[in-house]
Structures are given as C-alpha cells and as structure tokens.
Amino acid sequence: MFDKEIYVSRREALKKSVGSGLLLFPGNNESSINYVDNAYYFRQDSTFLYFFGHSKPGLAAVIDVDNDEEIFYGDDLTIDDVIWTGPMPTVNELAEEVGVGLSGSLSSLKNQLSKAIKSGRQVHLLPPYRPDHYIVLSGWMDVAVKEVDDYISLKFIQGVLALRSIKTDPEIAEMHLAADITGRMHTTAIKGARPGMIEYELTGKITGVAMSGGGNLSFPVILTVDGQTLHNHYHGNTMKEGDLLLVDCGAENGMGYAGDMTRTIPVSGRFDQRQKEIYQIVLSAQEHAISMLRPGISYAEVNMLSLKTIATGLNDLGLMKGDPEEAARLGAVALFMPHGVGHMIGLDVHDMENLGEDLVGYDASFKRSDIFGLRSLRLGKRLEAGFAVTVEPGVYFIPDLINKWKSEQKFSAFINYEQLKKYHDFGGVRIEDDYLINAEGATLLGKPVPKTIAEIEGLKQEK
Ligand SMILES: [Mn+2]
Known part of the structure; x- marks a missing residue:
C-alpha cells in the first residue's frame, strides 16, 4: 500500500469536488466459479483501492461529506473463519492503516444508508459493474434492485475521474513496474514462440511471468496466429513456419497497476517480405503517434494521423489509393484498423471504463464519432500531463469484412479490392506500448521491449 497520507489527501480532494451527501464505496466480494467456495482470483474494485488501499473481499466505506466523517465497514473474522483464513487485522485496524477514523460492521452500514435515504439525504453511487453489486446495494440501501441505478451520481463520477486521470x-x-513485468512477458513470448508449439503452451508461460511479478494478468491473454480477430481468446492453434503470432497481454503488479503491450512476431524467427512491409507500416504509425504525444493534443487527432500513416503505407503497397488524409477521415482505413489508437491505463487496463467510456474518453469539445472504426476510439479528448495511455495501431486483413465491403463496393475509390485478394490469409499486426504524458511530451512506461524488425529477429536468434 501507499503511505496513509496519500489516501487521506485523495479523499480530501474528492470531498471538496463532490461537495455534499454520502459517497458509498462498495469493495468487491469473492465471486464463485462453479460452487460457492471455489472463487475466481479476487480483484478489489479499483476506486476502492484508490481511496482506501485494502485489497480484501467484504469491505465497504462511506464518506459523509456533510458531517466530514469517513467510515470503514466490514465484519471482523470469527474463530471459525480464522481456522480457514488465518488471523487477519480487525476492521478497525484496517481503517487506521489508511487514515480512516471510524469503522463499523456491515449491518451498521445498512442502518446508516437506509436511514440516510429515508431522511432524504443524497447518497452518491458509482455505476455498479458486477451483478452481485446490485443485490448487495439493494440490501444495504433498502431499495429495489431496479432503483439502484437512480443513485448513480455524475458528480461522484467526475470527482473520481479528475483524480484518477492524473497519475x-x-x-x-x-x-x-507493471510495464516491466509486461515487458518480460513479451520477451518470453518472442524467445519462446517456435513452429510446432501450441498457443496455450506459450500462453501458460507468459501467464506465469505475470504471476511471478507479484500480481496477476491485467486482462486475459490474447496470443494467436489469427491476429486479424481482435480479441481472440482461443489458444488451441499450432504455430507453423511462416505464421505471425500476435501477443497482446499485460500484467498488473502487486499494487494493482496495469501494463498492456502488444508485439507481433514471426514464429520461425524471420519476417518474410510481405510481413516486413505490413509490419513497417504499423511501426511507422506507432512511432508517428508517439512523436505527437504531448499535453493539449487531442487523442482523436493522434488517431487520425495514425490512420493517415497507415493509408499512406498501404497506398505504397497498392492496397489503397486516393488521398490518405481523406481515407482516414471518411473511415476507409477502418477496413484495416477497425479499432482506435489507444485508451487510458492505470489501475484498470482500460482505466475507469466502469465509470462510463464516454465520460473517461470524451468531453464537451470532443464527441465520439459515429463512423465505423472511428467510433471504436476509446479516448478522443485532449491529453493532459499525468495521463497514461496506450499507443496501439494495427493493420488486419479480416476476410469476412473485406468480402462484405467488396460486395458493397464500399470506399472503392480508396481500396484496391483486386490487390487485396492476395492478403486474405495474412492475419494481423498490432504494436502497443504504454506512455505517460508529461509537460514536454511523453515517457515510455517500463523498459523498452524489442520492437523493430531487426530487434525482434535478433532476440529470436538468442538462445
Ligand atoms: Mn490496449
């Protein structure tokens, strides 16, 4: 955990920005896999972690802004619990560790909340994202499950967003640290991939690297020879000579901070000519995007210039034609890159998206596009010093999408469907790193991981 004072000052800042009412922070609970006592890996709610530090199930907290009180809630273990879990600090001790003066049981939380609601006081909630949150909150607040959403508070959301956005x-x-562990996952994957290996063998190895860093995965591993399928979680293919392997993975460290990186590597150790050409286009798009990172620039603009770089490269290969800038703006490049160039990262791999993707990524001056591809950009607003973002352009050849667009002759002024026939079996390339925006520009998070064609081929030759 961080020093107590950090949690105290975060809560002080939040109280000032919300101004009145009761702020409720439900921690996460254990979640069962296939029977009650067999639980998934426990992950604390990120906002609870941010303001109250403790990563244990069964906790909650309230900030009563009107009376300037903070109360930490949970139930102390009984001897029956201790037999299974070992001794644990009391709820009062947990509260003291993060500078909270008051503590109580979960039944006293229920009393406090239902009383507050009956007397007409304002209770602020963040949007629940697990089904059990709704049941728990309905019980605590003594309101119907379908009424829980009525307590979601934009003021609370914006107060949390403002603080958590600036690292x-x-x-x-x-x-x-999280990016370094993530980097080790990637160097393990680059060195380990070889013809004859099944994707899950390598997935297991890099999952082990994440866990050996003291935390866990920050999201389920994407490791696939079918890189054109964007969120491919199937790991049953055998890698073959000539395949490209796309690995998009990340670790979260012991404090819950996430890494998220992607490398695309030749299974056999050498890119062929066609792979080199596409890879180089994606790398140029990423390098171009990185060179633009600075406070004040909008991520929508960074996205647009990445798409333009991709269109220029694909024009040179004869796969696209026409003006690259127009191709980017109108949405023609979405055939090759149907996702956005990046997102915020922090305690969540898509940071704070539980608070609302548009509230995190957009504001009054930047509205989400409704054009296919451009609308998938998760972050469009202006960057500020302290933002942490991913930069992840890609080029994919998605046969179903190509066939559909071709049959409609969609963007035929920009796309050379005849030439594209030769690329249906190509797969996809994505390259992703994490950057912190600072006053002058941006800093790479973690140590650099081999990225150029020469660096990746070089690392694959090392034994
Ligand atoms: Mn990402």
Missing part, C-alpha cells in the same frame, strides 16, 4: 509520482513508479 502522481508514486503511481507512476508502480506503472513502470
């Missing part, structure tokens, strides 16, 4: 020095140090 402070102690958080940046954690993010470097």
Whole structure:
C-alpha cells in the first residue's frame, strides 16, 4: 500500500469536488466459479483501492461529506473463519492503516444508508459493474434492485475521474513496474514462440511471468496466429513456419497497476517480405503517434494521423489509393484498423471504463464519432500531463469484412479490392506500448521491449 497520507489527501480532494451527501464505496466480494467456495482470483474494485488501499473481499466505506466523517465497514473474522483464513487485522485496524477514523460492521452500514435515504439525504453511487453489486446495494440501501441505478451520481463520477486521470509520482513508479513485468512477458513470448508449439503452451508461460511479478494478468491473454480477430481468446492453434503470432497481454503488479503491450512476431524467427512491409507500416504509425504525444493534443487527432500513416503505407503497397488524409477521415482505413489508437491505463487496463467510456474518453469539445472504426476510439479528448495511455495501431486483413465491403463496393475509390485478394490469409499486426504524458511530451512506461524488425529477429536468434 501507499503511505496513509496519500489516501487521506485523495479523499480530501474528492470531498471538496463532490461537495455534499454520502459517497458509498462498495469493495468487491469473492465471486464463485462453479460452487460457492471455489472463487475466481479476487480483484478489489479499483476506486476502492484508490481511496482506501485494502485489497480484501467484504469491505465497504462511506464518506459523509456533510458531517466530514469517513467510515470503514466490514465484519471482523470469527474463530471459525480464522481456522480457514488465518488471523487477519480487525476492521478497525484496517481503517487506521489508511487514515480512516471510524469503522463499523456491515449491518451498521445498512442502518446508516437506509436511514440516510429515508431522511432524504443524497447518497452518491458509482455505476455498479458486477451483478452481485446490485443485490448487495439493494440490501444495504433498502431499495429495489431496479432503483439502484437512480443513485448513480455524475458528480461522484467526475470527482473520481479528475483524480484518477492524473497519475502522481508514486503511481507512476508502480506503472513502470507493471510495464516491466509486461515487458518480460513479451520477451518470453518472442524467445519462446517456435513452429510446432501450441498457443496455450506459450500462453501458460507468459501467464506465469505475470504471476511471478507479484500480481496477476491485467486482462486475459490474447496470443494467436489469427491476429486479424481482435480479441481472440482461443489458444488451441499450432504455430507453423511462416505464421505471425500476435501477443497482446499485460500484467498488473502487486499494487494493482496495469501494463498492456502488444508485439507481433514471426514464429520461425524471420519476417518474410510481405510481413516486413505490413509490419513497417504499423511501426511507422506507432512511432508517428508517439512523436505527437504531448499535453493539449487531442487523442482523436493522434488517431487520425495514425490512420493517415497507415493509408499512406498501404497506398505504397497498392492496397489503397486516393488521398490518405481523406481515407482516414471518411473511415476507409477502418477496413484495416477497425479499432482506435489507444485508451487510458492505470489501475484498470482500460482505466475507469466502469465509470462510463464516454465520460473517461470524451468531453464537451470532443464527441465520439459515429463512423465505423472511428467510433471504436476509446479516448478522443485532449491529453493532459499525468495521463497514461496506450499507443496501439494495427493493420488486419479480416476476410469476412473485406468480402462484405467488396460486395458493397464500399470506399472503392480508396481500396484496391483486386490487390487485396492476395492478403486474405495474412492475419494481423498490432504494436502497443504504454506512455505517460508529461509537460514536454511523453515517457515510455517500463523498459523498452524489442520492437523493430531487426530487434525482434535478433532476440529470436538468442538462445
Ligand atoms: Mn490496449
């Protein structure tokens, strides 16, 4: 955990920005896999972690802004619990560790909340994202499940967003650690991939690297020879000579901060000519995007210039034609890159998306596009110093999408469907790194991981 004072000052700032009412922070509970006592890996709610530090199930907290009170809730273990779990600090001790003066049981939380609601006081909630949150909140607040959403508070959301968007020095140090573990997952994958191996064998190895860093995966591993399928979680293919392997994975470290990186590598150790050409286009798009990172630039603009770089490269190969800028703006490049160039990252791999993707990524000056491809950009607003973002352009050849667009002759002024026939079996390339925006530009999070064609081929030759 961070120093107590960090949690205290975060809560002080939040109280000032919300101004009145009761702020409710439900921690996460255990979640069962196939019977009650067999639970998934426990992950604390990120906002609870941010303001109250403790990563244990069965906790909650309230900030009563009107009376300037903070109360930490949970049930102390009984001797029956201790037999199974070992001794644990009391709820009062947990509260003290993060500078909270008051503590109580979960039944006293229920009393406090239902009383507050009956007397007409304002209770602020963040949007629940697990089904059990609704049941728990309905019980605590003594309102119907379908009424829980009525308590979601834009003021609370915006207060949390404003604080968590700007990464402070102690958080940046954690993010470097998370990116370093993530980098080790990638060097393991680059060195380990070889013809004859099944995707799950390598997935298991890099999952082990994440866990050996003291935390866990920050999201389920994407490791596939079918890189054209964007969120491919199937790991049953055998890698073959000539295949490209797309690996998009990340670790979260012991403090819960996430890394998220992608490398695309030749299974056999050498890119062929066609792979080199596409890879180089994606790399140029990423390098171009990185060179633009600085406070004040909008991520929508960074996205647009990445698409333009891709269109220029594909024009040179004869796969696209026409003006690259127009191709990017109108949405023609979405055939090859149907996702956005990146997203915020922090305690969540898509940071704070539980608070609302548009609230995190857009604001009054930047509205989400409704054009296919451009609308998938998760972050469009202006960057600020302290933002942590991913930069992840890609080029994919998705046969079903190509066939559909071709049959409609969609964007036929920009796309050379005849030439594209030769690329249906290509797969996809994505390259992704994490950057922190600072006053002058941006800093890479974590140590650099081989990325150029020469670096990746070089690392694959090492024994
Ligand atoms: Mn990502």
